[in-house]
Amino acid sequence: MSEEPMSDDPTKFYTGLVAEAYSALVSMPSDPAPYAEFVRAAGGTALELACGDGTPMLDLIADGLEVEGLDSSADMLERCRARAKAEGLDVTLHLGDMANFDLGRLFGSIFIAGPSITLLPDDATVGQCLSSVMSHCQPGAPVMIPFWIPAPPGETPPPPRSAASPEPDGGELRLTTVSVDYDAAACNQTSVLRYERLRQGEVVESVERPWEIHWLAPETVVDLAAAAGFTDITTLDLNDSPATADSMLFTLRATAPS
Numbered sequence: 001m002s003e004e005p006m007s008d009d010p011t012k013f014y015t016g017l018v019a020e021a022y023s024a025l026v027s028m029p030s031d032p033a034p035y036a037e038f039v040r041a042a043g044g045t046a047l048e049l050a051c052g053d054g055t056p057m058l059d060l061i062a063d064g065l066e067v068e069g070l071d072s073s074a075d076m077l078e079r080c081r082a083r084a085k086a087e088g089l090d091v092t093l094h095l096g097d098m099a100n101f102d103l104g105r106l107f108g109s110i111f112i113a114g115p116s117i118t119l120l121p122d123d124a125t126v127g128q129c130l131s132s133v134m135s136h137c138q139p140g141a142p143v144m145i146p147f148w149i150p151a152p153p154g155e156t157p158p159p160p161r162s163a164a165s166p167e168p169d170g171g172e173l174r175l176t177t178v179s180v181d182y183d184a185a186a187c188n189q190t191s192v193l194r195y196e197r198l199r200q201g202e203v204v205e206s207v208e209r210p211w212e213i214h215w216l217a218p219e220t221v222v223d224l225a226a227a228a229g230f231t232d233i234t235t236l237d238l239n240d241s242p243a244t245a246d247s248m249l250f251t252l253r254a255t256a257p258s
């Protein structure tokens, strides 16, 4: 069996076996509909940050929308390219850090599909991300960025999840939560996740990685968006009501000045 040493470099999380397993084992795949509606209403070319292996970006492109993607994982972008090719779609992808990027052009709208912004390590880095987003917005461009505040972990870890590998003869993939360290005061959670490949019930490959997230209260998000120069700033919960400190999922909506 092959095993790798555990790295705490967050940019190394979505690589190798984890990138292969991502779409097969994802717990909540992004629904393309709200993002399609957002991009269509804004017009022009959109940018999706943390686009990963192309969900939901490729659905939007297949629907005739113009969307470019940025992600910090070359492995996830490679998988996205392969999916696009298999589906006969043209895709423009950028390898980069959503907290600090310079693509040399402006976009009609910018979004993240799902709360991947919680992968940034602290409030200041989220602020840098919003500044980078602002510097890529055409005048009046809207942004749509979901945030997540996780509940404290339960007494027992979630059960392992298994799925067939998307690779031909890739065997079965299994994801196990090994431990969860939840720090309510610092708004940080580190989960050690084990990804495994099994063949005929035997583990033949195994990696354990720390999955680190940092969350922000809605009012902090509003302050950071204002500091980045956005206007018309709102944070809305799943019922489209103003988000509160109890909203586990909420979305930042804001506009670049005209």
Ligand SMILES: C[S@@+](CC[C@H](N)C(=O)[O-])C[C@H]1O[C@@H](n2cnc3c(N)ncnc32)[C@H](O)[C@@H]1O
Pocket: 011, 014, 029, 030, 049, 050, 051, 052, 053, 054, 055, 056, 070, 071, 072, 073, 076, 096, 097, 098, 099, 113, 114, 116, 119, 120
């Ligand atoms: C949970 S996946 C979401 C992928 C995709 N949006 C989806 O819904 O399937 C998170 C993605 O964020 C990317 N990511 C993590 N940190 C990043 C950063 N600082 N800059 C750009 N991408 C990042 C990872 O490489 C990964 O592809």
